Amino acid sequence: MVEPRPRRTVRGSRTGRPIMALLDLLGRRWALRVIWELRDGWLTSRQLREACDDVSPTVLQSRLSELRAAGLIALEHRHGYALTPLGRELLDSFLPLHGFAERWAAEALAEQG
């Protein structure tokens, strides 16, 4: 699967707008989750696998490659994976989602049990 990059046409968009490349990248399975799980620091690929409910290594490695190519995470020898400054910035950008998820849960419970 092609690695999404800004200013390049991506899966589902012919415009090449950066936001589209980003939505393609983040819309792939486990991509958001991986970034989320790296919020507190380094994780080896196996720790990451555990953290993501034993995701299959095939997809995990795909996502890791893509996220690395996108410059959002980095791999350091004997440490594992971590967010780059850019990746950290991205995480901060959707950190409000966590708070939202809680409100969402509250509202969904109120409505439908």
Place this chain on the structure above:
Amino acid sequence: MVEPRPRRTVRGSRTGRPIMALLDLLGRRWALRVIWELRDGWLTSRQLREACDDVSPTVLQSRLSELRAAGLIALEHRHGYALTPLGRELLDSFLPLHGFAERWAAEALAEQG
């Protein structure tokens, strides 16, 4: 495919934490994009289809059903689809992504042309 709801175990998570349900929901193809395209108001399902680069109606309808069940979008007769107040809140939560995408593009260009 099961519709993700908070406090319910979802695809890829046995914990039922709301954030996991949300990441599952938003991690599906076109989910983020649909919310994004609804940022300026009502769109009929066909307008939405066009806006999403002619996404196949099969998947679009799946995402629309899930997003409706999650209470993030609503369908009104003769108007089409629009974000609910909750959905609007979600959009606002990841609106910073747009700004991030632009910085990401700038940085990627600087690094690799």
Place this chain on the structure above:
DNA sequence: GACTCCGCTATTATTTCCGTAGCATAAATT
């Protein structure tokens, strides 16, 4: 030199998604 953990890959089955065509309904047009 056997252990352990690392990042990563091969293979096969399953799930999800795509592309095309088309349905039933309802409003507008002629």
Place this chain on the structure above:
DNA sequence: AATTTATGCTACGGAAATAATAGCGGAGTC
């Protein structure tokens, strides 16, 4: 009243992405 147009939505077959399991080569450790 008949036709046209647009709505939300579905069926079906093929393509693509993901899953599950097993295992590789390398690097440190004891």
